[in-house]
Amino acid sequence: MTRSCTLWSDRLANALPRILINTPIMTSLYGFVKRLYLVFYPPAPEAPTESPLRFGVLGAARIAPIALIYPVKNHSDAVVKAIAARDQGRADAFAKKHGIPKAYGGPGAYQKLLDDPEIDVVYNPLPNGLHYEWTMKALAAGKHVLLEKPSADTAEETRKMFAFAQEKRLVLLEAFHYRFHPATRRLKEIVDSGEIGILTKIETSLAVPSGLIDDGNIRMVYDLGGGVMMDNGCYTLSMSRYLSGADPTKVISAKADILPKFPLVDIGGTATLAFPTPGGSTGPAEGLTATLDVHYRLPPRFGFLPQWPKVFARVTGTRGSVELNNFVGPWIYHQITIESSEEEGGPLQKRTEQRYGNLGWTTYRYQLEAFVDKLRGRDPEHWFDAQDSITNMEWIETIYKETGLGSRPPSTAKVPQATGT
Ligand SMILES: NC(=O)C1=CN([C@@H]2O[C@H](COP(=O)(O)OP(=O)(O)OC[C@H]3O[C@@H](n4cnc5c(N)ncnc54)[C@H](OP(=O)(O)O)[C@@H]3O)[C@@H](O)[C@H]2O)C=CC1
């Protein structure tokens, strides 16, 4: 009796880890931990090329490690060769931490990196208000550019950057990383399949709780292109345009929340835009609208409970709806929820899907794959063109105009230009 009890308890003890790991919650927890581990500790590429593309980074920006440095670590055809920061100590510390061979520091550091013949590609994660100046200078130096979003302070600057890149035959990409991820692609596939019918409403939200963006953040500085509609808004607008497959026709309403101490910087806002009705005059009478909802400082509930970030893209059609939550960070966690019916007004069937793609690949890793493919003359699995970035910036400016805040200030830097611009 005692013996068989021991046997069963032994068996249970042996099986327990497997039982636990196979419960849905444990499988997803295990998947989550494994995914994140591989993001920060990516395996080295199996067959690195002999002459990989050499990236240089302008500014020891917080976003640089996740957006470029980790993804590069397991790309077979890319390396980060140099960092430039306005302070030598900061450049050295960043280079040491990330194993980057060259560190340019001091007031002329950015230009020194651009003049380095061992750099092929520049990653520009400077504050928005400096995107134009340093992208133009990088292009003038003959470098391809991976440029952080939003592309610049104005559509005019965006137009000039892409015109210059085209003239110089260089690749310039606005880093809308979310577009490259399988979860976003799946969302678009469902929308385009007709499963939810003719589109009537798009809702996108990127709102984070207070405590994350402090007063000293670049996002709160008007002269640096600050403001939440520039930053979070550019994603929500880009996603709305992507999902509708069209561009807005007008801003129906736009509202910005500001703090008296930052009179020109929006910390929250909503905008509703009209889009062409899918199906034209035969489409639904209500037409198609998109609402963008953004915030840097969602107030705590009951005055003390931090709000959960509100990050989603939801599309409603005549036969149902589809929603992707966490669309800017689907590699951390996401869910696609579809509710659809066979016919208009019919009973809704609900299901969920997830699309993580390659294990440990972030939105940024997918973006890097496409960017390198483009640079190497291959057809990337996904891409978007200059006009997409220009149009996005045009409508960001239009929204700002509607709120009364106006565009962010254009750059006053004297920079080389494409001939005829
Ligand atoms: N793709 C994405 O997921 C994300 C994109 N972003 C974008 O990346 C850019 C940088 O954002 P983030 O990393 O949060 O910003 P940080 O403030 O961390 O970095 C900005 C960098 O700009 C440099 N810089 C140059 N001039 C100035 C100046 N006058 N004031 C302040 N900094 C200056 C600094 O570099 P130095 O080291 O030389 O001092 C600093 O490291 C923004 O355009 C933002 O929209 C941001 C977060 C996420």
Ligand SMILES: O=C1OC[C@@H](O)[C@H](O)[C@H]1O
């Ligand atoms: O690019 C970004 O992604 C998430 C946002 O909340 C952030 O402010 C932004 O810079």
